Amino acid sequence: MFSARTYTARRRRLAEAVSSGLILLPANGEAHMNYHGNTYPFRQDSNFRYFCGYNCPNLVLTVDAATGEGTLYGDDFTLDDIVWMGEQPQVADLAKDCSMTYGGSLEKLRSDLAKANEVHYLPPYRESRRERLRDWVGHCDQPSVPLIRGVVAQRSIKTEKEIAEMDKAVFTSMRMHAAARDTAKTGMTEASVAGLIEGIAISAGGRLAYPAIVTRNGHILHNHYHGNELKRGDLLLVDAGAETETGYAGDITRTFPIGGNLSDKQRPIYETVEMAKVQCIRALRPGVPYRDIHDLSARIITEGLKDLGLMKGDIGEAVAAGAHALFYPHGLGHMIGLDVHDMEDLGEDYVGYDNTVQRSDQFGTRNLRLGRRLQAGFTITVEPGIYFIPRLIDQWKADGLHKDFINYDALEDYRNFGGIRLEDNVVITEDNCRVLGSV
Missing domain, CATH: 3.40.350.10 (Creatinase/prolidase N-terminal domain)
Incomplete structure (x- = not known):
């Protein structure tokens, strides 16, 4: 208290x-x-x-x-x-x-x-x-x-004492992710990693802020199944955060390869997601609509996929049409605080939108939980991702969606890729921002 x-x-x-x-x-x-x-x-x-x-x-x-x-x-x-x-x-x-x-x-x-x-x-x-x-x-x-x-x-608007609790939650969350990265190896199950990180959350005096996502199938956005055995070359996506004794939450995602380095196919996808995360955090400051930051992440992801030959055409037009959502079907982030999706029970449109910024009805962007202008004291997540979802790819291809922007033939080699998401938690300061857990 x-x-x-x-x-x-x-x-x-x-x-x-x-x-x-x-x-x-x-x-x-x-x-x-x-x-x-x-x-x-x-x-x-x-x-x-x-x-x-x-x-x-x-x-x-x-x-x-x-x-x-x-x-x-x-x-x-x-x-x-x-x-x-x-x-x-x-x-x-x-x-x-x-x-x-x-x-x-x-x-x-x-x-x-x-x-x-x-x-x-x-x-x-x-x-x-x-x-x-x-x-x-x-x-x-x-x-x-x-x-x-x-x-x-x-x-x-979080006070200094609340932000201190958020730092504590994120610091413990980062310990969880470091342990997962250092421990996960070929032959282990996802459940072994999930149990390890939950134990760290409890030992810090709190618990998990939400059921952990620990999966080699990162293309399933909220995958809580932990029964798979890890194999060399798998990408393990871990989305997990600690909750402090006072109830404040962390929400961190990391994706890393099992048993070695990123493959030649995995590395450019990972680097594109990392670039989107870093550049979006650099753009955060009071007064900027978070919807604009989401759109920035979509452009960076589209450009990276175009460089790989998976997307084509004008980047701005592709994003405006929503073609990127085949690979990025969620929003860039949300409020975080006493709830991992802070105040979601009160209604996302009250929390994340206002009279000046309205929710989109476009697939993917409609899942953006926070679009309004940022204010000092906001604590938010930044979590871009790229996913290859076979059922979604097949449906869009069958429907002939966005053929001017998506190279469906090239996608065949990525059907079993999985997904990559990277996530940090950030506090908006008086004139800039700071990644939580970094003090």
Whole structure:
């Protein structure tokens, strides 16, 4: 946790953004794996944690939008709970330690909510949250737009203390990737590498920020299967990040060859992706639309593929038409913070776009989660990639898509190439940027 003063200031600023009514921010509850006593590892709701700090389940924070005063509700643990879990804090003590009022039990919360003229809540992403909202306020499908915008406005700009936590998360993430690179060899399974890096995340006091992608099939963008045996010459794509004890995430991707150096076919693809990453980071600064940086990455990738004879024609026209998305079907990056895709539960268009920059409907670019102008204090990912996806290649070829820009005959030699993605995390500074984990 940060200081009680930090959370008090956050709650008051949030109240100013909403201005009237009662703000409702529930914590997450435990999620049962296969029976009541066996739960998945607990993950706190990031918005509750941002405005309250606590990593305990089944609490509820309300904020009076007129005054900014916070009230904490929750049921205290029973003696039977304590027998199994050890001593647990009283909810009243938690409220006092974070400069809040103790509101009482969750049953008391129900009656207090019934008296409120207006209740603001965020979009629910768990069915248990939807059930509670229906019970407490009578509906779960009317999230408050002023509350969403107020949360996004605060959480988008990271403070120095938050950035320090991000540096810590990325530093541990880099240790994970170094261990994977130094350990992975012919005959090992992907699972062995995945287990190694998860152990490093846990040993640093946190855990993985998201399920690790460790795969020799890098063309499958979110591949969580770890059963393949590594062979000499394979490209192993590792997309994994650590989460700190305070909940802040790292999100790093590296791709490297097993048992030797990059082959003559692999090297130019790797160097193109690396060039896109480096040049895009150099272009980052406040005021620049991230959509423009994404387009820069697409041009660099298209130029590299054209040099290899895989693409052809005018580079600008190819990118404008979306031909590059055959090889690069995702966005350059996204916000990162308490969530690996920061605030995605609030809606990507609220987080990554605004009235001046609208989301594209073009294949590939429509998956860009962040397009708006960058601001000092943003923490973002930069993750270009090149992938050879056989099913996608076959479909585009059959449909005759972008024949003026794609050399389908030359692609035959790359069907089993896989994919390469490289990713760093960056903080936007007052006049430039800095790669996180580099201090």
